[in-house]
Amino acid sequence: MSSHPVLPVLDHLARVIGATTPRQDTAPTPCTGLDVASLRRHLLGGIGYFTIVLADPDGDRRPDPRAYTGPDGPEVLVAAIRELSAAVRAALADGIETASVRVPALGGTFPGDRVLSMLVAEAVVHGWDIARATGQEWQPDPAASERAHALLADRIEPEYRGGAGMPFAPEVPVSQDAPALDRLLGFAGRSPHWTPTPVTEGG
Numbered sequence: 317m318s319s320h321p322v323l324p325v326l327d328h329l330a331r332v333i334g335a336t337t338p339r340q341d342t343a344p345t346p347c348t349g350l351d352v353a354s355l356r357r358h359l360l361g362g363i364g365y366f367t368i369v370l371a372d373p374d375g376d377r378r379p380d381p382r383a384y385t386g387p388d389g390p391e392v393l394v395a396a397i398r399e400l401s402a403a404v405r406a407a408l409a410d411g412i413e414t415a416s417v418r419v420p421a422l423g424g425t426f427p428g429d430r431v432l433s434m435l436v437a438e439a440v441v442h443g444w445d446i447a448r449a450t451g452q453e454w455q456p457d458p459a460a461s462e463r464a465h466a467l468l469a470d471r472i473e474p475e476y477r478g479g480a481g482m483p484f485a486p487e488v489p490v491s492q493d494a495p496a497l498d499r500l501l502g503f504a505g506r507s508p509h510w511t512p513t514p515v516t517e518g519g
Contacts, residue, residue: 320408321460322436323401329443330397332452333359336390345449346510347442348485352449357388359442360396365421366435367400370407373417373428404432430467437464441504444497449512454497461496468503477505 333356341353350358361384368377386392412428419426426434440456441464447454477484485505490498498508 320404320413320432321457321463322404322432322439325436325439325443325456325460326397326401326404328454328456329439329446330394330401332443332447332450332454333390333397334394335452336446336450340450341388343449344512345445346506347445350445352446353388355442355445355449356390356393357384357386359438360384360386360388360393362438363393363396363400366431366438367396367403369417369419369431370400370403370412373407373412373415375418376420378420400435404435433463433467436460437467437500437504440464440497440500441506444501444506448510451512456497458496461500465496465500465503468500472503 336352336356341351343352345352345355347355347358361379361381364383365379368375407428413432415428416425417428417431418424419431422434440460443456444454446452472484477486487505488502488507490502490508492499494502494508501508
């Protein structure tokens with residue numbers, strides 16, 4: 317079985333989620349309109365769907381809207397991340413990187429390695445969202461950030477950006493000499509220097 321950059325990112329994400337506290341549930345995040353608890357619910361639904369897709373690459377299931385409504389406790393999301401990691405390992409063992417994977421929610425069939433890159437992007441960006449909102453460190457391997465950036469650069473069209481209700485905020489200018497994570501965040505519509513206001517812990 318081969319390894320993949322997504323596995324350490326998922327492990328890091330599980331640690332960050334597991335370290336969040338109830339006091340931080342209502343803290344704002346860099347993901348516009350979502351507090352920490354809401355972003356956990358968003359991740360719970362998305363991670364559950366990736367698990368389904370990787371377990372059944374030829375399937376035709378779409379996300380269950382109820383999956384995005386909770387429960388939103390950190391322990392539930394950590395368990396879901398662990399389940400997804402197991403699904404990734406099993407899929408890698410079955411050769412998913414060179415296979416085709418049906419992702420009905422995204423309207424098509426994609427190369428398996430591209431689907432894994434989608435997961436890398438989801439985990440790296442939202443992992444940073446949660447970490448920054450709760451005062452934790454988030455330093456994924458630069459190769460994971462580069463992979464996520466390349467995926468988003470290929471997928472995000474200008475019409476996908478805007479204000480409320482749009483999938484992505486406008487791009488935030490970041491120097492091309494900046495670290496890979498900062499460049500990814502800027503492209504994903506986030507300022508790498510974002511800090512929560514008010515302070516969520518000890519304030």
